[in-house]
Amino acid sequence: MISKIHELLKTKKISCVELVQKYLSAIDAMNDELIAYVNVSADLALESAKAIDEKIASGEDFDVLCGIPMTLKDNISTKGIETTCCSNILRGYTPIYDASVWKKLKNKGSILLGKANMDEFAMGSSCETSCFGGAKNPHNHKYVAGGSSGGVASAVGAGIAAYGLGSDTGGSIRQPASFCGLVGLKPTYGAVSRFGLIAYASSLDQIGPITTSAKDAAIVYDEIAFKDDMDSTCKGKLCDTVSHIDDDIKGLKIGIASEYFKSIDSEVEDSINKALDVYKSMGANVVDISLPSIDYALPVYYIIACAEASSNLGRYDGIRYGFRASEYKSIHEMISKTRSQGFGDEVKRRILLGTYVLSSGYYDAYYKKAQMLRGNIVNGFSSAFENCDVILAPTVPMTAFENGTTSRDPVEIYQTDICTVSINIAGLPAVSLPCGFDSKKLPIGMQLIGPKFSEANLLCLANKFEQATDRCFFKNIEGGINL
Amino acid sequence: MVTREELLDLALLSKLDISDSDIDKLLGDMEEIIKFADTINAASTGDAEFDNINDLQNVYREDIVKDSFLQDDILRNCKTVENGFFRVDNHNHVE
Numbered sequence: 001m002i003s004k005i006h007e008l009l010k011t012k013k014i015s016c017v018e019l020v021q022k023y024l025s026a027i028d029a030m031n032d033e034l035i036a037y038v039n040v041s042a043d044l045a046l047e048s049a050k051a052i053d054e055k056i057a058s059g060e061d062f063d064v065l066c067g068i069p070m071t072l073k074d075n076i077s078t079k080g081i082e083t084t085c086c087s088n089i090l091r092g093y094t095p096i097y098d099a100s101v102w103k104k105l106k107n108k109g110s111i112l113l114g115k116a117n118m119d120e121f122a123m124g125s126s127c128e129t130s131c132f133g134g135a136k137n138p139h140n141h142k143y144v145a146g147g148s149s150g151g152v153a154s155a156v157g158a159g160i161a162a163y164g165l166g167s168d169t170g171g172s173i174r175q176p177a178s179f180c181g182l183v184g185l186k187p188t189y190g191a192v193s194r195f196g197l198i199a200y201a202s203s204l205d206q207i208g209p210i211t212t213s214a215k216d217a218a219i220v221y222d223e224i225a226f227k228d229d230m231d232s233t234c235k236g237k238l239c240d241t242v243s244h245i246d247d248d249i250k251g252l253k254i255g256i257a258s259e260y261f262k263s264i265d266s267e268v269e270d271s272i273n274k275a276l277d278v279y280k281s282m283g284a285n286v287v288d289i290s291l292p293s294i295d296y297a298l299p300v301y302y303i304i305a306c307a308e309a310s311s312n313l314g315r316y317d318g319i320r321y322g323f324r325a326s327e328y329k330s331i332h333e334m335i336s337k338t339r340s341q342g343f344g345d346e347v348k349r350r351i352l353l354g355t356y357v358l359s360s361g362y363y364d365a366y367y368k369k370a371q372m373l374r375g376n377i378v379n380g381f382s383s384a385f386e387n388c389d390v391i392l393a394p395t396v397p398m399t400a401f402e403n404g405t406t407s408r409d410p411v412e413i414y415q416t417d418i419c420t421v422s423i424n425i426a427g428l429p430a431v432s433l434p435c436g437f438d439s440k441k442l443p444i445g446m447q448l449i450g451p452k453f454s455e456a457n458l459l460c461l462a463n464k465f466e467q468a469t470d471r472c473f474f475k476n477i478e479g480g481i482n483l
Numbered sequence: 484m485v486t487r488e489e490l491l492d493l494a495l496l497s498k499l500d501i502s503d504s505d506i507d508k509l510l511g512d513m514e515e516i517i518k519f520a521d522t523i524n525a526a527s528t529g530d531a532e533f534d535n536i537n538d539l540q541n542v543y544r545e546d547i548v549k550d551s552f553l554q555d556d557i558l559r560n561c562k563t564v565e566n567g568f569f570r571v572d573n574h575n576h577v578e
Contacts (some may be wrong), residue, residue, distance in 0.1 A: 096556040189536045203536060232542035296526045303520055310497065317498075319569050321560035327577045332498075334571065340500040348499055349509070353516055355497045356485070369523055375531035410512055411519045427536035452537070 001162050002216045006064045016049040016067040023069045027160045036154035038132045040114035048111045066109030071161040073149050074115040077196035085198050086130035087120045089342030090322045099196025101224045117151025120344045122200045126406040129346045138477045143400040146176030152210045153180040159480020163211045169204045171420025174432035177210050178395035178445025181434040184210045185217045188452045189427030190235045193228035201308035204424040214462035218242045244456035245463045250283035255388030257291040264397035271436030271444045278468050287388050293380030294422040296373050301421035303357050303370040310354025374425050381426045385451045394419050395432040395445035429455050433462045434473035485513045
């Protein structure tokens with residue numbers, strides 16, 4: 001999609017203003033139902049489009065991302081544009097600086113159509129903890145878009161954004177990409193700057209693209225993965241991924257770990273087995289591997305993520321920004337009332353769990369032990385990659401949930417993250433890509449997991465699958481922009 | 484098992500108010516979540532250790548004064564500003 005739009009702009013078959021107007025009209029027609037966007041920045045988008053048309057008219061060379069209409073998850077800071085994390089506690093908050101990734105894309109000429117819906121503070125798997133209501137699945141509005149980057153996936157899937165950036169703490173890019181039939185890349189921890197990403201769990205969070213093809217993901221990743229002095233954990237990318245997108249995959253070893261296939265839907269398993277046959281037909285070898293350490297990945301993830309969240313979310317006190325309770329008798333009461341009225345139930349549960357596992361008397365049994373098990377998981381993956389180049393697994397054990405079904409039992413919902421969280425724990429990259437449809441015509445996704453900084457290899461493999469299957473698992477949605 | 488008193492203590496540490504009507508539901512949720520977290524008790528850790536993801540070291544830089552944010556910008560998102568400061572009332576307040 002990105003290359004196609006670039007070509008249309010370059011050959012002047014469409015102007016950037018016309019293009020943005022098309023997207024804005026489609027958003028107007030579809031967003032009330034989808035709730036993909038929580039804030040549409042139409043005037044700013046048109047203003048930027050005009051400037052880009054002038055640049056094109058002057059004959060100046062322009063970048064492939066220049067003039068591409070896109071969206072950002074609402075936890076990525078945008079100077080002068082409200083950024084809420086879809087939480088009542090940040091309603092009205094307007095950042096005074098841009099996140100490094102957005103600063104870079106803005107400089108390249110990408111056009112922000114608006115901020116995308118998400119689970120409140122990225123805590124959820126359905127987008128339904130958003131204070132604006134959950135984003136709908138473009139393939140069937142009775143189902144969720146997934147979470148937490150549900151708004152980005154809904155917008156890109158529906159064709160009302162050419163691409164988007166989400167964040168992935170335990171699967172929040174890959175799971176909605178899987179539910180909406182898209183490509184979602186969770187980069188290696190430290191490949192992409194987190195400066196300006198409103199923190200949930202700092203040792204797990206990572207920004208990445210959600211796109212309609214592996215090549216688009218490569219184009220975006222190559223721009224957003226750079227060393228940034230504003231994030232001391234950020235090293236940037238090892239190499240360009242676009243230049244490796246057509247590499248040969250003959251002889252590549254794809255590992256299959258039975259641990260990822262416990263209690264997954266049979267339709268998901270069938271699709272993944274068929275995808276393996278496709279890779280075999282292209283000359284890849286399939287090897288069985290063992291990853292016993294990931295059996296405890298889910299509780300380890302929730303302990304570590306909630307511990308970090310309880311600390312990160314301590315900053316919301318109603319004093320400097322966002323919502324403040326209107327009645328109180330003291331500063332202490334002002335802070336506790338602000339937080340209680342401003343945070344939703346899931347955020348409160350995770351703050352309480354995080355405080356519990358860090359509190360005196362429980363720290364060793366939960367947080368310290370979870371960190372030791374994290375070490376086991378890191379070592380488990382290192383051993384696995386001695387026997388294979390990538391690991392193929394389901395992204396989610398099932399397809400999208402029906403709207404309103406995720407509010408019942410929190411632990412039941414946590415279990416749906418079983419295939420994604422181990423990758424964040426180990427800081428590895430993984431790409432989710434569509435590989436089938438279930439009997440309800442909802443997309444099925446699979447993920448390719450690689451060693452640190454192996455994004456080029458993962459995106460090449462995803463691209464090869466797309467080509468070999470003639471993009472038959474991507475579907476255009478009526479009403480969206482399909483150029 | 485989390486008791487009512489423990490939950491109220493946690494709420495105090497977390498700077499959250501829990502209303503009487505919410506406490507039973509939250510106790511039930513927390514019990515389920517902690518039971519789920521307890522499953523790590525069965526895991527053997529061996530001699531594994533974990534420090535950080537990419538063998539990161541402390542990053543140092545020269546202490547050089549650079550341009551920063553303007554005071555007006557920093558205060559822009561605050562509802563109550565006085566003489567260039569964030570103002571908070573430490574007494575009965577009703578809007």
